[in-house]
Structures are given as C-alpha cells and as structure tokens.
Amino acid sequence: xxxxxxxxxRIEKGDFNKGGEASSKLxxxxxxxxxxxxxxxxxxxxxxxxxxxxxxxxxxxWIRAAISREGIQIFxxxxxxxxxxxxxxxxxxxxxxxxxxxxxxxxxxxxxxxxKNYSDELKVDTKTGVGTKIRAIIHLV
Amino acid sequence: xxxIDIVEILGLEAIIxxxxxxxxxTACGADLMSDVLxxxxxxxxxxxxxxxxxxxxxxxxxxxxxxxxxxxxxxxxATVELAREKGIYLYLSARSMFECCGILYQNxxxxxxxxxxxxxxxxx
Numbered sequence: 001x002x003x004x005x006x007x008x009x010r011i012e013k014g015d016f017n018k019g020g021e022a023s024s025k026l027x028x029x030x031x032x033x034x035x036x037x038x039x040x041x042x043x044x045x046x047x048x049x050x051x052x053x054x055x056x057x058x059x060x061x062w063i064r065a066a067i068s069r070e071g072i073q074i075f076x077x078x079x080x081x082x083x084x085x086x087x088x089x090x091x092x093x094x095x096x097x098x099x100x101x102x103x104x105x106x107x108x109x110x111x112x113x114x115x116k117n118y119s120d121e122l123k124v125d126t127k128t129g130v131g132t133k134i135r136a137i138i139h140l141v
Numbered sequence: 142x143x144x145i146d147i148v149e150i151l152g153l154e155a156i157i158x159x160x161x162x163x164x165x166x167t168a169c170g171a172d173l174m175s176d177v178l179x180x181x182x183x184x185x186x187x188x189x190x191x192x193x194x195x196x197x198x199x200x201x202x203x204x205x206x207x208x209x210x211x212x213x214x215x216x217x218x219a220t221v222e223l224a225r226e227k228g229i230y231l232y233l234s235a236r237s238m239f240e241c242c243g244i245l246y247q248n249x250x251x252x253x254x255x256x257x258x259x260x261x262x263x264x265x
Contacts, residue, residue, distance in 0.1 A: 017219070020198030027202070037204075044202040045178045052174075105191045105199075110175030117179070 003073075007065040011054040011078075016104065019055050022063040023048040030072070035140070042118045043072050043138045049111045050076040050134060056101050057081070058131065071120065071139040082128040090116060142166075142250050144207060144230075147186070150248055151209070151234050151241055156221060159207055159230030169253045170211075170242045174199045180253040188234075188241050192216040197223045206230060211238045 097107020
C-alpha cells in the first residue's frame with residue numbers, strides 16, 4: 001500500500017533560509033491533530049535535524065511524514081554523497097561539516113545523536129556516492 | 142522566576158518584549174543548535190551568542206519562549222522577523238554568556254535536563 005503523507009517537502013542543498021520550514025509545518029499539523037505535546041516536540045527535533053542534514057550535507061532531498069498506528073513516521077531521502085562511515089557518524093562530536101556551517105551553530109556532530117535519542121525506531125540506509133534514506137518513528141504514546 | 146525579574150536582574154534591552162509575568166522555570170546557554178535540541182523541558186529560556194534565524198527555528202522546535210542574545214550581539218533583521226511571526230520574545234544583554242548564566246543561576250534559575258548526556262569515555 002502506498003504511504004499517504006501528511007507532509008511532503010523538497011529540501012534544497014544549502015538553503016539555510018528555509019531550514020526548519022518542513023519541521024515547523026509538521027509541528028503545526030500535529031498540533032491541529034491534537035497530538036500529545038511531548039510527542040510533537042520529539043517529532044519536531046528529529047525532523048529538524050534531518051532537514052538540516054539534507055541542507056548541510058546532501059545534494060538536496062525530500063522530507064516526508066505520515067501517521068499510522070505505529071506512530072509518526074518521518075522519511076528523509078537525499079541525493080548523495082552518502083555517509084562514508086556510519087558508525088562514526090553516530091559518535092557524539094564526529095562531524096564532516098564545513099566551518100561556514102559550524103559558524104551558524106550546526107555541524108557539531110550531534111545531529112544523528114539527537115535523531116537517535118528522540119526516535120523510538122530508526123533505520124538508516126546509506127550508499128556512498130548515491131544518497132541516504134532515513135526512516136524515524138516516534139510512537140504516539 | 143518571572144520574565145520581568147530576569148529582565149531587571151540582567152538589565153536586558155527588549156527587542157521583542159514579552160509578557161512580564163511569564164514564568165521561566167529553566168534556562169540553557171548554548172551556541173550549538175544541536176545542544177539546544179538536546180534540552181527536553183518546556184517553556185524555557187535560551188541564552189546564545191548566535192544571531193541568525195536558525196536560532197529562532199531551533200527555539201521554535203522545543204517551545205522556547207524567550208531568547209537572550211549575549212555580549213551585545215544584535216540579531217539579524219530576518220531573525221527578528223521570524224521571532225515575531227513565531228511569537229518568541231527577544232532580549233539583548235551587554236554581559237557575556239558566562240556572566241548572564243552565573244547571575245541567573247545564582248538567583249535560583251535551574252539548568253535544563255539534557256536528553257542523552259555522554260560521560261567522557263562512555264563510548265569507548
């Protein structure tokens with residue numbers, strides 16, 4: 001069955017001005033649906049980190065979100081370059097971000113760490129030179 | 142602690158003034174946005190030296206209501222506009238991050254709980 005998304009948004013490479021718009025929109029949608037505020041906050045953090053990762057590291061991609069009985073599912077898919085060392089990427093403090101990105105307060109090597117800490121389920125598929133697909137689930141209760 | 146007390150103690154200049162009676166339970170000070178996102182509690186205060194719009198975006202994600210820019214650094218116009226749109230209050234302090242945090246701590250404001258705190262060596 002094809003997933004019905006409550007949010008689907010294209011994220012452009014390096015588009016810091018719009019960074020956070022997808023997460024903000026999802027947050028508003030969930031609030032209107034009456035989702036618990038702690039669940040909304042977890043979802044917002046995970047989505048925001050995923051969104052910023054696409055902006056900072058990839059060649060552009062998509063953020064999509066769906067609600068099912070499992071919880072809130074967030075999908076991040078991007079085109080290249082992929083994560084060369086996935087184990088390292090989950091180590092707090094490990095980062096490949098540029099100085100410019102760091103000056104903005106990002107690229108501290110905590111993005112994936114936060115995503116993991118706030119998600120109830122997390123799956124990362126990455127291929128060097130191709131791209132990265134991440135699915136995060138936040139349970140409703 | 143009420144917002145009006147914080148404004149008074151630190152001698153803050155309002156950029157977007159908030160409700161004086163707003164109760165601030167906890168605070169965090171950070172220049173790393175992922176550090177801010179590791180804080181878990183609601184209705185808190187952020188002290189930061191960063192002035193770009195992403196600071197407001199980050200605050201929005203975890204329902205931070207008040208941002209204080211330290212060391213007299215004025216936020217960018219885009220930052221102020223986004224804060225106005227999102228209903229986040231902005232203040233300016235001439236004091237350093239360390240001094241602001243110290244004064245607030247001394248006056249009884251509590252630090253935030255952090256989700257996922259790593260002790261040195263834990264990952265080894």
